[in-house]
Amino acid sequence: MTQTNAQRPVPSPTPADVQGWVVRGYNLGHVRQVICTIHNPEPLRTFLGRATNGDPSTQQIQSGEHWGDVKPPSALNVAFTYTGLAALGVPARTLAGFPTDFSHGAPARAIKIGDVGDSAPDRWDAGTDDIDKVHVVWTIHGQQSDDIDAAWNKLAAATGSSMSVVASYDGSALADNKVHFGYVDSISQPHIESFERDNPAPDKQPVAPLGSFFLGHDSQFEDVKFDLPTPTEFVGNGTYNAFRVLEQDVFGFEAFLRRAAEETGRDPEWIAAKICGRWRNGNSLEQYPDHQGEPADPATRNDYGYPDADGSICPIGSHMRRANPRDAAIVQRAANHTRRITRRGMPYGPLIAPDQEPDDTPRGLLGNFLCGSLTAQFEGVQYDWINLGLQHPSITGTNDVLLGANEELTSRFTIPMPDGPDLVLSGFPRFVRTRASTYTFLPSIPGLRWLANAAM
Amino acid sequence: MVALCQAGTKHKHQVARQQKFCGEHMVKIWDAIVRRFTRLLIRYWAAKEPAVIPPRRYSQALGDNVQQTMNLIMPLAHPGPETTAKLLELLQFRVDDLFGGLDVVGTVHFARFDVIGSNLSMISVYDGDFETYIRDFIAAFGDIFDDIMAFVKNPPPLPVGDNPSAFVDWVNARDLLQLPQDSTELTDDLSLLSRRLLLLFDAKPEVQLGVYRSYPGFSVAQIRQALGLEWEQKS
Numbered sequence: 001m002t003q004t005n006a007q008r009p010v011p012s013p014t015p016a017d018v019q020g021w022v023v024r025g026y027n028l029g030h031v032r033q034v035i036c037t038i039h040n041p042e043p044l045r046t047f048l049g050r051a052t053n054g055d056p057s058t059q060q061i062q063s064g065e066h067w068g069d070v071k072p073p074s075a076l077n078v079a080f081t082y083t084g085l086a087a088l089g090v091p092a093r094t095l096a097g098f099p100t101d102f103s104h105g106a107p108a109r110a111i112k113i114g115d116v117g118d119s120a121p122d123r124w125d126a127g128t129d130d131i132d133k134v135h136v137v138w139t140i141h142g143q144q145s146d147d148i149d150a151a152w153n154k155l156a157a158a159t160g161s162s163m164s165v166v167a168s169y170d171g172s173a174l175a176d177n178k179v180h181f182g183y184v185d186s187i188s189q190p191h192i193e194s195f196e197r198d199n200p201a202p203d204k205q206p207v208a209p210l211g212s213f214f215l216g217h218d219s220q221f222e223d224v225k226f227d228l229p230t231p232t233e234f235v236g237n238g239t240y241n242a243f244r245v246l247e248q249d250v251f252g253f254e255a256f257l258r259r260a261a262e263e264t265g266r267d268p269e270w271i272a273a274k275i276c277g278r279w280r281n282g283n284s285l286e287q288y289p290d291h292q293g294e295p296a297d298p299a300t301r302n303d304y305g306y307p308d309a310d311g312s313i314c315p316i317g318s319h320m321r322r323a324n325p326r327d328a329a330i331v332q333r334a335a336n337h338t339r340r341i342t343r344r345g346m347p348y349g350p351l352i353a354p355d356q357e358p359d360d361t362p363r364g365l366l367g368n369f370l371c372g373s374l375t376a377q378f379e380g381v382q383y384d385w386i387n388l389g390l391q392h393p394s395i396t397g398t399n400d401v402l403l404g405a406n407e408e409l410t411s412r413f414t415i416p417m418p419d420g421p422d423l424v425l426s427g428f429p430r431f432v433r434t435r436a437s438t439y440t441f442l443p444s445i446p447g448l449r450w451l452a453n454a455a456m
Numbered sequence: 457m458v459a460l461c462q463a464g465t466k467h468k469h470q471v472a473r474q475q476k477f478c479g480e481h482m483v484k485i486w487d488a489i490v491r492r493f494t495r496l497l498i499r500y501w502a503a504k505e506p507a508v509i510p511p512r513r514y515s516q517a518l519g520d521n522v523q524q525t526m527n528l529i530m531p532l533a534h535p536g537p538e539t540t541a542k543l544l545e546l547l548q549f550r551v552d553d554l555f556g557g558l559d560v561v562g563t564v565h566f567a568r569f570d571v572i573g574s575n576l577s578m579i580s581v582y583d584g585d586f587e588t589y590i591r592d593f594i595a596a597f598g599d600i601f602d603d604i605m606a607f608v609k610n611p612p613p614l615p616v617g618d619n620p621s622a623f624v625d626w627v628n629a630r631d632l633l634q635l636p637q638d639s640t641e642l643t644d645d646l647s648l649l650s651r652r653l654l655l656l657f658d659a660k661p662e663v664q665l666g667v668y669r670s671y672p673g674f675s676v677a678q679i680r681q682a683l684g685l686e687w688e689q690k691s
C-alpha cells in the first residue's frame with residue numbers, strides 16, 4: 001500500500017463522493033440494520049469494489065447523488081467499527097490516527113453517556129457489546145420489507161461465509177413520520193455546507209461547515225479540523241455514526257403523561273409538548289405556545305429560535321432545547337450550533353392503539369447520530385446537555401424526561417410559567433433503554449474503493 | 457566506690473547510648489532493606505501483570521460531574537530561569553486572550569499556570585466532561601497552546617487545532633492520576649488492593665490524592681447566577 005502525504009488536501013465532496021445517508025433522508029419506509037463479524041476480509045473487499053464501481057446492474061452502495069423521480073426499491077450503506085477496520089486489514093499506522101472515542105468503541109464510553117444500569121453494555125442484546133465481534137453495520141433502506149430481503153440476500157450471497165450476523169434490526173416508518181411516544185420526528189436537521197438542504201424545513205440556524213460532517217475540512221470550531229488519519233483518500237470525507245438501538249417504554253411514558261396532567265391540572269398533550277419542545281403533531285412550542293393547532297406547513301415549522309430566555313414558552317430542559325439550544329444563551333458561550341448531529345431514525349415495533357392494554361412487545365427507535373466527531377457532537381449532546389444539563393444553570397442536575405438516564409428517586413423537570421411559580425414534575429423513571437450501541441465510520445465512496453483496492 | 461560507681465554508671469550510659477545508636481542504625485538499615493525488597497517485588501509484580509490505569513470517572517451523580525480537577529504536568533524541554541521568563545512573557549502578553557477564552561469556555565472555575573520543579577503545570581477546576589473541556593479550550597485558545605508547546609518536552613502533534621483528539625490524549629497522559637472516591641473499586645478482590653495500588657503508583661507516580669470542595673455539586677454558572685453575576689455574558 002502506498003502511504004500518502006498527511007498534508008494532501010481532501011477535495012470538497014460532491015454528492016457522488018459520499019454515502020447518501022449522511023446528506024439526505026431517503027424517505028423509504030423500511031430499514032434493516034445488521035451488525036456483522038468479519039471472518040475473511042477478501043470476499044468483502046471484492047464486494048466493496050464491485051459495489052462502488054458505478055455499474056447500476058450490480059448492487060451499489062448508495063451515494064448522495066439523487067435518484068431522480070424513480071425511487072430505487074432499496075438503498076445500501078455500510079459503516080465499520082475500529083475493530084472492523086482492523087479485521088479488514090487496514091494498516092496499524094492508519095488505525096493509530098483515529099480518535100480515541102472511535103478506537104475505544106461504544107461499550108467503553110457507556111458510563112460517560114449514561115448507558116448504565118439496565119442500559120449497561122452487559123445488558124445489551126447478545127454479542128453487541130463485544131468489540132471483537134462488532135465489525136460492520138450494514139444499513140438497507142427499502143420501499144417494502146421484501147425489497148430489503150432481496151437486497152440482503154444478494155449481499156449475503158456475495159459475501160458468503162466471510163461474515164456472520166451478530167444482530168439484525170428491522171424498523172418501519174409509522175404513519176405521519178411519527179415515532180413511539182407519538183411525536184412527529186425528523187423535522188430539524190442541519191443543513192450541510194455545499195449540499196442541498198436535506199428536508200423541507202428551513203430555519204435560520206447557520207449552515208453546518210463541511211468539516212462538522214466530513215473529515216478533512218474546517219470544522220464548526222474556529223481553527224479546528226478533526227483528526228485526520230492517513231491516507232487521506234481513505235479517511236477524507238468520511239463520517240462517524242453512533243448507531244443506537246433505543247427501546248422505548250411507551251406505556252410507561254403515556255402513564256407518566258396522564259399522572260403529570262392530573263397533578264398539574266393540565267392537558268396531557270400540553271405536558272407532552274413541554275417535555276419535548278414540540279407538540280406531538282410536530283408544531284413547535286415557540287410557534288404554537290398555547291395550543292397545538294393544525295399541523296403547520298412543513299416549510300415553516302422549523303423556522304424558530306428561543307427568544308424566551310426563561311423558558312416560559314419552551315422549557316430550557318425540554319428534549320429539543322437541550323439537544324440543540326439554537327440561538328439561546330448557554331454556559332458554553334461558543335458552543336451554540338457546534339454540536340449538531342444528523343439524525344436518521346426509524347421506529348421498530350407496532351404502534352400502540354389509544355387505551356391499549358400494556359404488552360411486552362419491544363418498541364423503540366433505531367437511532368443513528370451522524371457527525372464529524374463523536375466526542376464533540378454526539379457525546380457532547382448526550383452527556384453534557386441531555387444528561388448533565390450543563391448549558392444552563394437552571395437545568396443543571398435536572399432531567400430530560402423523554403431521553404434522560406432518569407432515576408425515579410431524584411428525577412426532576414421544571415416547566416417555567418409566564419405568570420406564576422414553576423411547575424415541577426418529578427419521580428419519573430428512564431423511558432428509553434439502550435439495547436445496543438456501536439460507534440462506526442462511514443467511509444466516502446472513494447474511501448470504500450480504497451478499502452477494496454489498496455494493497456494492505 | 458563512688459568513682460567506680462560513677463564510672464560504672466557512665467559506662468552503662470554509654471552502652472545504652474551505643475545500643476540505642478546501634479538499634480536505630482539497625483532499624484534504618486532494616487528499613488532500607490525492606491524498601492529495597494518492596495521495590496524489587498513491585499518490579500517483579502509489574503513485569504508479571506502490568507498495572508491497570510483506571511479510566512476517567514463519570515458518574516450519574518451530578519456532584520461527581522461538576523468541579524472536576526485537571527492537574528496537567530508538562531515537563532519543560534529546557535527548564536531554567538530563561539524558560540520561566542519566556543513563559544511569563546508569553547502568558548502576560550496573551551493574558552486577555554487567555555482569560556477571554558476561559559470565559560468563553562464557560563465551565564471553568566479556576567485555572568492557573570505554575571512552574572514547579574522542571575515542569576510547567578496547568579491546574580484547573582471545571583464542570584463536565586474532560587474531553588469537552590480540553591476541546592473547548594482548543595477552540596478558544598488553541599493557538600496559545602501551540603506557542604506554549606515550544607517550551608515543552610515531547611509536544612503533541614501541532615497545531616493542536618488540527619489534532620484535537622491527539623491533544624486530548626496527550627493531556628490525559630500528563631494529567632495527574634485521579635483515583636476513584638472509593639479505592640476499593642480498583643479491584644474485585646480486596647486482598648489484592650494494596651498490590652494493585654502499588655503497581656498503579658509505580659506505573660503512574662504522580663497522583664492527586666484527594667480534593668476538598670466547600671460547595672460541592674454547583675457549576676460555575678450556578679454560582680455566578682446565585683451571586684447575581686451574569687453567567688452567559690461574562691465580559
Ligand code: HEM
Pocket residue numbers: 179180181183184185186187188189246248276278319320321323324341343364365367369378381382386402403432
Ligand atoms: C428514543 C429516543 C428519542 C426520541 C423518541 C426522540 C424524539 C425526538 C423528537 C420527537 C424530536 C422533535 C422532532 C424534530 O424536530 O426533528 C427530537 C429532536 C431532536 N432530538 Fe431526539 N429523540 C430521541 C433520541 C435522541 C438522541 C439519542 C439524541 C442525541 C443524543 C437526540 C437529539 C435530538 C436533536 C438534536 C433534535 C433536534 C433539535 C433541534 O434541532 O431543534 N434525540 N427528538
